[in-house]
Amino acid sequence: GESVGLHLPTLSVQEGDNSIINCAYSNSASDYFIWYKQESGKGPQFIIDIRSNMDKRQGQRVTVLLNKTVKHLSLQIAATQPGDSAVYFCAENTGTASKLTFGTGTRLQVTL
């Protein structure tokens, strides 16, 4: 079946460094992608989204890159801070229904 997956289950970075979290998706028909951040004991929090007609979108300290050729999505966090420590999920939407398929998540650990 179609799925969204992540290459690395855990990513450890030093405070101040840039972080890159990767995600591979298998459904070429997916047209909308979202990155969520989930802190311990909380629900997923929207970070940034991108539609399939774009290949890059920037937010505050975050950038999402979409490569439709290889079906790859990445989240870049600039100047990573301790508050960025969390599990990050990518999610994809296929078709007109608002139905997201989530990957298994990458845990980002920020060391001082």
Added chain:
Amino acid sequence: EAGVVQSPRYKIIEKKQPVAFWCNPISGHNTLYWYRQNLGQGPELLIRYENEEAVDDSQLPKDRFSAERLKGVDSTLKIQPAELGDSAVYLCASSPRTSGTGTQYFGPGTRLLVL
């Protein structure tokens, strides 16, 4: 603006007992979702409502799970009887769009432990 509200935040029950979760979405959001999230995994959709209509319940185990959104606002998810494998976090989300892509906003979840 208040976010998605869920209650209770935690629930511990014995197997075979019933349990219910409540969700109040963000005001004005027509679409409401219930997800289940197992430890270390991403959320999995159980059911999606557009207003009071369940438009996608294909992943809801209907032998023991039920949900309702009678007035198209708040919603209740019920499990009866609960099994050990139902231990998970149950997340509610809402979206302002009734069709097409739209960002989903999540509540804090209800953590269920079935003993």
